Amino acid sequence: xxxxxxxxxxxxxxxxxxxxxxxxxxxxxxxxxxxxxxxxxxxxxxxxxxxxxxxxxxxxxxxxxxxxxxxxxxxxxxxxxxxxxxxxxxxxxxxxxxxxxxxxxxxxxxxxxxxxxxxxxxxxxxxxxxxxxxxxxxxxxxxxxxxxxxxxxxxxxxxxxxxxxxxxxxxxxxxxxxxxxxxxxxxxxxxxxxxxxx
Amino acid sequence: xxxxxxxxxxxxxxxxxxxxxxxxxxxxxxxxxxxxxxxxxxxxxxxxxxxxxxxxxxxxxxxxxxxxxxxxxxxxxxxxxxxxxxxxxxxxxxxxxxxxxxxxxxxxxxxxxxxxxxxxxxxxxxxxxxxxxxxxxxxxxxxxxxxxxxxxxxxxxxxxxxxxxxxxxxxxxxxxxxxxxxxxxxxxxxxxxxxxxxxxxxxxxxxxxxxxxxxxxxxxxxxxxxxxxxxxxxxxxxxxxxxxxxxxxxxxxxxxxxxxxxxxxxxxxxxxxxxxxxxxxxxxxxxxxxxxxxxxxxxxxxxxxxxxxxxxxxxxxxxxxxxxxxxxxxxxxxxxxxxxxxxxxxxxxxxxxxxxxxxxxxxxxxxxxxxx
Numbered sequence: 001x002x003x004x005x006x007x008x009x010x011x012x013x014x015x016x017x018x019x020x021x022x023x024x025x026x027x028x029x030x031x032x033x034x035x036x037x038x039x040x041x042x043x044x045x046x047x048x049x050x051x052x053x054x055x056x057x058x059x060x061x062x063x064x065x066x067x068x069x070x071x072x073x074x075x076x077x078x079x080x081x082x083x084x085x086x087x088x089x090x091x092x093x094x095x096x097x098x099x100x101x102x103x104x105x106x107x108x109x110x111x112x113x114x115x116x117x118x119x120x121x122x123x124x125x126x127x128x129x130x131x132x133x134x135x136x137x138x139x140x141x142x143x144x145x146x147x148x149x150x151x152x153x154x155x156x157x158x159x160x161x162x163x164x165x166x167x168x169x170x171x172x173x174x175x176x177x178x179x180x181x182x183x184x185x186x187x188x189x190x191x192x193x194x195x196x197x198x
Numbered sequence: 199x200x201x202x203x204x205x206x207x208x209x210x211x212x213x214x215x216x217x218x219x220x221x222x223x224x225x226x227x228x229x230x231x232x233x234x235x236x237x238x239x240x241x242x243x244x245x246x247x248x249x250x251x252x253x254x255x256x257x258x259x260x261x262x263x264x265x266x267x268x269x270x271x272x273x274x275x276x277x278x279x280x281x282x283x284x285x286x287x288x289x290x291x292x293x294x295x296x297x298x299x300x301x302x303x304x305x306x307x308x309x310x311x312x313x314x315x316x317x318x319x320x321x322x323x324x325x326x327x328x329x330x331x332x333x334x335x336x337x338x339x340x341x342x343x344x345x346x347x348x349x350x351x352x353x354x355x356x357x358x359x360x361x362x363x364x365x366x367x368x369x370x371x372x373x374x375x376x377x378x379x380x381x382x383x384x385x386x387x388x389x390x391x392x393x394x395x396x397x398x399x400x401x402x403x404x405x406x407x408x409x410x411x412x413x414x415x416x417x418x419x420x421x422x423x424x425x426x427x428x429x430x431x432x433x434x435x436x437x438x439x440x441x442x443x444x445x446x447x448x449x450x451x452x453x454x455x456x457x458x459x460x461x462x463x464x465x466x467x468x469x470x471x472x473x474x475x476x477x478x479x480x481x482x483x484x485x486x487x488x489x490x491x492x493x494x495x496x497x498x499x500x501x502x503x504x505x506x507x508x509x510x511x512x513x514x515x516x517x518x519x520x521x522x523x524x525x526x527x528x529x530x531x532x533x534x535x536x537x538x539x540x541x542x543x544x545x546x547x548x549x550x551x552x553x554x555x556x557x558x559x560x561x562x563x564x565x566x567x568x569x570x
Contacts (some may be wrong), residue, residue, distance in 0.1 A: 102225045113358075118375070119375065151379060154378040184301060184305065
């Protein structure tokens with residue numbers, strides 16, 4: 001290596017982040033060298049704390065600093081509806097909408113035998129347990145509209161159907177504010193498939 | 199439709215190069231290894247964003263260059279559109295009318311191309327995979343949504359096969375997840391099959407009279423779909439779906455035992471018959487070549503029927519391989535309506551008024567020059 005060891009170690013650490021290649025890592029490492037010491041210490045502390053203090057909620061699997069998480073504890077929210085998502089980031093996206101008043105269940109992934117991920121490797125068993133214990137009336141399956149997400153949704157629906165809980169799948173099709181003429185054929189045909197009565 | 203001009207940058211053995219083409223016949227003459235087929239391939243890539251010769255896009259970039267680019271202008275529906283396909287180590291980008299098309303299925307179909315090359319004899323005597331590729335490519339050219347369903351199908355198939363392998367090894371296999379994949383597989387498979395059947399009926403309609411013409415009325419061509427499941431062309435997609443569903447239910451334990459998906463559009467084949475005999479196994483070399491030629495010429499008419507314009511025809515090193523009668527039959531069919539690119543080592547022996555009126559280019563070491 002051409003760099004003194006502390007820098008090359010820092011560069012190595014940055015390369016572990018997603019979307020950061022060797023060049024960007026070097027740029028970030030040298031930027032850190034020019035930062036104020038307080039800022040650097042703060043940065044390091046925040047990094048460590050985020051990892052140390054955040055855990056996954058034992059009820060819904062969302063990231064949280066206290067267990068159960070704020071959403072699960074919130075008495076104002078409707079506990080009879082659970083929205084199932086793949087990722088904690090999906091919860092944040094849903095929350096930004098400020099329109100959904102139910103609770104969540106985070107799977108942390110989707111079923112994919114090709115990648116060796118089965119139902120037990122994601123939070124499916126905990127969802128099934130939860131449905132036994134809590135008074136749930138509706139399950140909204142909001143996994144991604146690709147092969148893995150679709151298969152995961154269909155799998156959960158097969159497991160839960162016999163219990164009589166209402167199961168719905170989020171719609172996919174045209175983006176709001178978009179023009180019909182600019183939609184691609186696949187999206188259009190999906191939108192047509194999911195049309196509803198007026 | 200026709201290609202007005204093409205521009206190659208760092209593509210195969212072309213450094214930087216642009217050329218305008220004639221609306222009807224363009225003959226490219228050159229010794230071996232000078233870049234004739236590369237030129238044909240470039241037009242093919244501009245249509246499909248991938249080569250007919252290699253699955254590795256990297257090979258299209260000139261040696262030791264960072265990127266390779268093909269630009270062209272196509273004239274269709276009374277307008278001229280720019281097209282662009284760029285390859286680099288970051289992948290490829292395709293632009294239609296200056297706008298990048300994120301999905302392959304949105305770009306393909308911008309130009310329709312039919313290629314006839316010596317290796318197309320494999321369409322008749324090669325493996326079933328070649329014939330499946332033929333159907334999929336041809337339907338995809340005119341129906342982008344077919345490419346989407348095919349992609350989904352292949353993805354689900356991979357997941358399903360991986361799961362079947364797991365179940366094969368397990369003591370008490372739980373079929374719940376398998377049934378999810380079966381449902382998804384059946385959904386796409388029935389759409390693929392229905393579209394393949396419709397395509398086949400059209401192909402037959404065009405290929406039969408063409409074949410009869412080329413063989414001077416001596417031969418009758420028939421094409422059958424050899425399905426791995428008990429489905430037939432008279433079924434609609436709902437019936438096909440039910441049949442597939444039943445089949446998968448009945449053979450579930452067998453599939454687990456074998457650890458793979460045993461039937462479906464990925465296992466199907468086409469059968470060609472001449473005068474009632476299977477050409478693939480019993481046909482002469484000449485009959486096989488006539489069959490391949492009939493299919494390609496039928497494709498031209500089929501695309502015209504679907505798109506409303508004739509596609510571009512690429513004849514790579516095949517004209518000299520045909521006898522005089524087939525040669526002139528071919529040239530008569532395309533005369534005046536299909537923009538055609540012909541490569542050959544020399545025009546001697548190709549005696550036809552179409553060729554004498556054609557635009558002639560010579561290619562030497564990655565440089566193309568217009569002769570007249």
